[in-house]
Amino acid sequence: MQHFARLLESLAFTPARTGKIRHLVTHFRNRPDPERGYALAALTGDLELRKVTPSLLRALVTERVDAELFGYSYDFVGDLAETIALIWPTGAPPEDLPLSQLVGELEQAGKADLPGLIAARLDRLDPSGRHAYLKLATGGLRVGVSARLARAALAEYGTVPATEIEELWHGLTPPYDSLFAWLDGGEKPVSAAHAPFRPVMLSTGTDLDQLGALDPAEYAAEWKWDGIRVQASVDRGTRRLYSRTGEDISASFPDLLDALEFEGTLDGELLVRRGAEVAPFGELQKRLNRKSVGKGLLQSHPAALRLYDALLIEGRDLRADPFTTRRKALEGLRNRFDPDRLDLSPLLAFDTWDDLAALRADPPDAVIEGVMIKRKDSPYTAGRAKGPWFKWKRDPMVVDAVLIYAQRGHGKRSGYYSDFTFALWDGDQLVPVGKAYFGFTDDELKSLDRFVRNNTVERFGPVRSVKPELVLEIAFEGLNRSPRHKSGVAMRFPRIARIRSDKPAAEADRLETLKALLPPAI
Structure with missing residues (x-):
């Protein structure tokens, strides 16, 4: 488990794609079967585990730790699994169990047995191992590795074309013994899947x-x-x-x-x-x-x-x-x-x-x-x-909106407020119209985080309400009607294009301006 925990930490703190692939290749090279296969399956989302819910974890940790202390800690850390991993009381000396054993337990555990199993394992792991175990159990690894990137790492590890792995993938099952045997120089497995996926051409x-x-x-x-x-x-x-x-x-x-x-x-x-x-x-x-x-x-x-x-x-x-x-x-x-x-x-x-x-x-x-x-x-x-192929997209739609809420990020962003909710004017009220968590540079992220900390009005767990003073230029690719949202609209791919510190909040756009961009109803 310690090897898997170190892999997750390395991936979480390595932003570059090439760096993530390097970490994966090293892990595949140094770990035996079936350990590396289960690590791969965890990253690609192909494990059929009984999912551990946040409510179950909160109930477990508040049996061991004061609920108010946990609440303060969660507010500061911003990530449930990381908070529990750090605050869980240390008991017996930690043990390093095989990842394959832990996966097998989670696959076979009945619903009634799951809380006791989780608690017992947390008691015998160190903070790093607890964090990795909880990420495994919840299925929320959040280390910036897609299934496609994992398959690209396999291709580099085995020095084979990524397209060959893509076409085999849907005929393989964890822990992928035949796949790794081929990548280590053995015979190429025959895909057991009819109608396999063929890698697409992109523009x-x-x-x-x-x-x-x-x-x-x-x-x-x-x-x-x-x-x-x-x-x-x-x-x-x-x-x-x-x-x-x-x-x-x-x-x-x-x-x-x-x-x-x-x-x-x-x-x-x-x-x-x-x-x-x-x-x-x-x-x-x-x-x-x-x-x-x-x-x-x-x-x-x-x-x-x-x-x-x-x-x-x-x-x-x-x-x-x-x-x-x-x-x-x-x-x-x-x-x-x-x-x-x-x-x-x-x-x-x-x-x-x-x-x-x-x-x-x-x-x-x-x-x-x-x-x-x-x-x-x-x-x-x-x-x-x-x-060979190009896409020439229409110019993005743009509105100027007011920042009203911010939430802590995950992984390498867990120390920053990086998820931002923005609003437009509807009469004399600000109505939330969307949320963005990318589009800004590292320096802009630090500036936004500093604004949030210096202008907090209220706190709601990991979320802060801020003074409605900062205007953000929001670019987005499309707009749809949405009865689930108070504004009645939902943006597609919103992102922060610019921080408009030069613009007063009163001059931000109005909701009717945004609604005028809606396509005709069918």
Whole structure:
């Protein structure tokens, strides 16, 4: 367990992607099976543990520590697992149990036995081990490692292409003995999964100045729809839907799976579509991350797939072919599609980049984010190759808002107030409209943290209410109606673009200004 604890600490305090990969590679190299496999599964979210809830942990710690002392400590530290790890009374000499044993206990423990098991383990671990154990038990590692980054580390460890690991991944299970045996020089495992995920091709951002050096006749363009990028795969009767990072999201979209009447792997944008009308992104969010979907939601929020590209069709791998060839093959499937569920993203007609700029500036649908630009001769190459594909997004929306609340961050930000709630004027009242926790530099974070500490009005656990005096320029990519929010709206990807210390709070934007940016209701 101590090795796993040190790994989590190293990852949490290493911001750079290359540094995180280096720590993972070292761990894979130095730890035996199945320890390294369970560490990998914990990081990728592939362990089926009985989840330990915050309420259970609070009940346990307040049996051992004065509740008021714990409350003050939690307010200062800002992270539940870290607070408990530090404040839990030290008992018997600590022991270093194998990670595999701890995982096995959490997998097999019954609900009634879980509190006693957790307490017993916390009694026999040091603070670092307790912190790692609680992160493992709750599933909230928060060390900045995605499943994709972990697979990139595996590729570097075994000196194999990351694409080969991506295509095997969904046929493997923890603790991945066959995977590590292959990476250590053994035989490559055969994927047991039908309809496996194939790594997607990504684009790079661009603008009119960069495009000016390119010949528009060599490129095709289409709308960039505001959904989520997915891959639909059908293989010998198995139908799956994956996010662009390889997460299997099939269970959330059974209505779309039923409409996949083809054999192959196609690339497209997942949307909620009612007839010809594409719903705002907020409507799609109601379908995401659900283990099951009720009949009412299936009827009110029908899923659809707007197709961009074809990777495989009826056993033929098209990824090495030019985009124009793949597009023609995709169009050949059109007659098999239920038009209410699957259609093709239309190609745009343009002769010059100025023509395309005019289209981008005035799209036919409010849910369009911009345009995608693709070299006609480009193969489908996994990853973000610079040059073949570009995304030219519409300029972000911007409002000036007032900072009203701040909350402590997690991991390396646990010592700073880094999650900021902002508001707009509605009459003479400030109404919260969103929350942002990125967009600022390290120096700006320190400045915001200092403002929060010097201007606190009230405290609510780890949250502080501050004097409504600081104006922040908030940039965001979209706006949706939201009955769950007091303001009636929800921003997509809000971020702090600037600290407007030059602007009085009274001159911040009003709620009606924000609502005027809403797309038309469907």
